[in-house]
Amino acid sequence: MKIVVQVKLLPEAGQAAALHATLRTVNEAACWVSGVAFELGVPREYELRKHTYAELKARGLGAQVAQHVIKKARDAYAALRANIRAGNVGKPASKRRVKAESKPITFRPGAAQPYDDRCLSWQYDARTVSVWTTVGRLKGVPFVCSAGALKMLRMHRKGESDLIERDGAFYLAAVCDVPEGQQYEPGGFIGVDLGIANIATTSTGYRAAGRGLNRHRKRQLDLRKKLQAKGTNSAKRLLKKRSRKEARHAANVNHIVSKAIVTTAERTGSGIALEDLTGVRSRVRLRKDQRAPLHSWGFLQLGRYIEYKAKRAGVPLVYVDPAYTSQQCSECGHIDRRNRLSQALFACRPCGARMHADDNASHNIGRKGESVWIAGRESRAPVTP
Numbered sequence: 001m002k003i004v005v006q007v008k009l010l011p012e013a014g015q016a017a018a019l020h021a022t023l024r025t026v027n028e029a030a031c032w033v034s035g036v037a038f039e040l041g042v043p044r045e046y047e048l049r050k051h052t053y054a055e056l057k058a059r060g061l062g063a064q065v066a067q068h069v070i071k072k073a074r075d076a077y078a079a080l081r082a083n084i085r086a087g088n089v090g091k092p093a094s095k096r097r098v099k100a101e102s103k104p105i106t107f108r109p110g111a112a113q114p115y116d117d118r119c120l121s122w123q124y125d126a127r128t129v130s131v132w133t134t135v136g137r138l139k140g141v142p143f144v145c146s147a148g149a150l151k152m153l154r155m156h157r158k159g160e161s162d163l164i165e166r167d168g169a170f171y172l173a174a175v176c177d178v179p180e181g182q183q184y185e186p187g188g189f190i191g192v193d194l195g196i197a198n199i200a201t202t203s204t205g206y207r208a209a210g211r212g213l214n215r216h217r218k219r220q221l222d223l224r225k226k227l228q229a230k231g232t233n234s235a236k237r238l239l240k241k242r243s244r245k246e247a248r249h250a251a252n253v254n255h256i257v258s259k260a261i262v263t264t265a266e267r268t269g270s271g272i273a274l275e276d277l278t279g280v281r282s283r284v285r286l287r288k289d290q291r292a293p294l295h296s297w298g299f300l301q302l303g304r305y306i307e308y309k310a311k312r313a314g315v316p317l318v319y320v321d322p323a324y325t326s327q328q329c330s331e332c333g334h335i336d337r338r339n340r341l342s343q344a345l346f347a348c349r350p351c352g353a354r355m356h357a358d359d360n361a362s363h364n365i366g367r368k369g370e371s372v373w374i375a376g377r378e379s380r381a382p383v384t385p
Contacts, residue, residue, distance in 0.1 A: 038104035110165035181314025186271035191366025201358035258305035271316035273369020320368040330363035
């Protein structure tokens with residue numbers, strides 16, 4: 001299982017200038033390679049290398065770095081093609097899709113650049129790195145991280161690390177190959193209903209209210225509007241300073257919620273059932289004032305956090321079809337959209353069961369999770385002679 005650990009570099013002024021210049025050079029070269037690939041109809045990486053490698057070497061890039069630049073440009077087109085197939089850039093002939101297909105991919109001056117062990121080495125005891133730059137190899141560049149992150153790097157770092165520049169600071173995102181936990185046979189499944197009013201509600205009674213996060217997002221949105229309307233230099237500096245603050249806060253909340261859900265499942269010997277909400281934003285039609293909460297809903301991030309934590313702990317996890325989980329009664333199984341009286345209240349018309357709507361949905365999801373697990377499990381019946 002791949003986990004990314006991010007550390008912050010603390011370079012001196014000269015080292016920072018070298019890293020800054022290196023990222024500008026390699027991303028300018030990547031833009032040139034992307035243009036060549038676009039003109040040639042995006043050939044295979046080996047074919048693209050024949051047309052670009054000599055020029056990259058002439059620009060002062062090392063052999064290994066030149067290979068990474070070519071691969072980065074080629075991978076960008078592979079990602080674009082995958083997004084087109086998945087429908088993430090619009091329908092055929094749509095304005096967004098035509099724009100994406102009609103010009104070469106470009107890279108930001110500070111975009112991430114991959115480094116392998118030939119271009120980057122780690123000294124964990126000294127907490128320093130040695131990294132290749134266009135002005136030579138920088139040795140003894142210090143980095144800082146948590147004790148847990150350092151332990152993860154020591155034990156499991158394997159593969160490439162990305163050099164990133166963000167707001168004048170430099171970071172390394174290192175890939176760690178962590179072994180998955182031994183998966184056990186679950187005694188049942190905990191259904192997890194994801195939402196906006198309540199971030200997550202489980203069939204065990206745990207409910208992570210979304211009120212605090214939604215208020216935080218509303219405050220950040222109002223503040224951004226005021227600063228953007230003001231338009232002064234100080235307002236622009238404050239906007240830049242506060243950028244990504246909301247995203248960091250939301251990610252922290254999702255980490256807390258996912259950890260609570262996985263810990264409960266591990267302690268009770270249960271599995272976890274999640275809704276497959278792929279494409280929910282394109283299916284739902286809402287009023288204009290409801291669109292911002294829907295599009296800032298971090299259900300995908302929360303699901304990924306639950307998934308990788310479950311793998312590390314060996315907790316079985318399945319995805320289920322979310323259809324009718326909010327309309328079906330978890331007591332008698334009757335399905336009727338009128339059962340959902342409000343966002344919070346569920347009342348079954350035939351049997352009279354009354355409960356919180358999210359609790360009802362979580363029980364339905366848990367039951368579906370058991371069915372999916374049983375259907376996907378190998379048969380243990382003896383072979384017929």
